[in-house]
Amino acid sequence: MGHLAAAIVVLAVGLSLYYASRQIDYEWRWERVPHYLVETGGTEIPAPFDGTVKFAPDGQSLTLTPLLGGGEPVTVAGFDRIEVSDGDIVFAGNTLGREHGWSAGPLAIGLWMTLKISLASLVFALILGLVVGLGRVSRRVVSRDLAALYVEVIRGTPLLVQIFIFYFFIGTVLSLSAFAAGVAALSVFTAAYIAEIVRGGIEAVPRGQTEAARSLGMSAFQAMRHVVLPQALRSTSPALAGQFINLIKDSSLVSIMALTDLTKAGREVVSSTFSPFEVWFCVALLYLALTGTLSFAVRRLERRLDRHD
């Protein structure tokens, strides 16, 4: 009953959006979008230098003889469609023919970049977040102060500003690539939140657990590693999953650097197609696919772990 009502609401919102879009003068060209996701036109085979085309008798290959008599003739083969005629003179970079097959379009390449940068940031953010989180609950005042300062500074400044600082300042000083600067900025930002989640998880484990482990012969470090952290990570896994989803979404901000992630690719495609509505809907769906897959995987993992307790 409730599901039905929700479906009706969604349908109504969809219909009104559709109606609103009919009111404005906009031509929907959905058929253009798939090309930017997957290229089906095949790969171009360019001429390596200026020369004269000569077909082989079977038509499966051609020989390019350099103009002005410089160098050896080259045989080019393995294409599915020839786009030149016998005896043509071509210049370097001209298309000789095409190879069939699929290749990734700009949106797919952008998606892959987003995935790469998110995964790399995730790994570093987890490590850094764990270290800072442990610092927050450390017995040493120095560690506690430094960790608290880190969390306050990072959480108190906008991610966009941090990305600028990492890209223009730290990236320049350490001569980092755009990718490295992006991963660094995202990791440092996300780690501050993970640290707080880790701290909360550790503090939620009763003190008796550490003391029990120590009275059974474990050092403070072993007790943290074998008793407290496993319990803390399990109880915080929903919060951590939420943070990972945030990380994927936050990664869209790196598009301001010279990094072609999904968002940047979307912008480029929009400027070449003039179909912003379709492209941005498509980009949103791709992000949703990433985050949805992640949520699903985490929920499966939780259910597997929960089977024990």
Add this chain to the structure above:
Amino acid sequence: MRAGYGAHTVLHALSLRLAPGTVGCLLGPSGCGKTTALRAIAGFEPIGAGRILGDDMVLTDAGHIVPPEKRGIGMVFQDLALMPHLDVASNVAFGLHRQPRAERDARVAELLELVGLAGSAKAYPHQLSGGQQQRVALARALAPKPRLILLDEPFSSLDVELRERLSQDVRAILLHEKTTALLVTHSQFEAFAMADVIGVMRSGHLHQWDTAYNLYHRPADRFVADFVGEGRLLPGTRRADGAVEMELGVLRAHAEIPPPGPVEVLLRPDDVVHDDSSAVQATVTARAFRGAEFLYSLRLDSGREVLSLVPSHHDHAIGCRIGIRLDVEHLIAFAI
């Protein structure tokens, strides 16, 4: 083992000695410092002054603490603190992580057999009942054969019936393992059921460190007399000849009691006997049926109250006047 403690004066000059193989108990109302004492012995709390020794080795003194994991002291926690992510066998094996696998498995099997949980090795703590979890916690603490095992209010989370059964089982298990144990509780019943020596504590002071028999029959002071067992204090006068004069009659003193002068005499419910032929009468103000006996609260003519344990076929209504006399084996009196 001796302990002195003075930091936040949670404990004042606590001193006790527990012989190997015996079960000791710190008994007292909540907030008396008994748990602090236990935690200091376990190595979780520093002490301000004094020393804690284990087999003549200094474990804690004012400036130094041997860390808990190096003390060889096991502990059963009030909230049990079983590892929720490990099954029963792994919980018990927890303190044996340095031993070879075969030895470890044998010891785990032996202990689970001992605590009667041989069939639950693969269960997780939350699948067990409170009593079973208690047994797992005990087995886990016993596994590494600690020189001393500490039990912090071990039965506080269990219902009364289970407590009674389990406290006897636990004593049997401790004796079987030949472990020295120190228990902390606010329940006299648990203390009497499990301990060879009991220390009565209040606000950081250890009032008496003695056997259950002596706590009951030879309490060191008014607090112990009042806290252990039931009874009421009645004023009297100690005469030069040693006898004590009170409103219920004159008592001959057997034991060493305070010098002549005003005293207070402890009357246990079994010291006051119902006797229809007695000239002394008292009014029944309350009664509690205890099966074989009634516990009557009686108001004397002076307005003071005594308790009397009377065979339950003497069924007197509230408001009745009944005859009583004293039948005191051990006279317990304190100077005022």
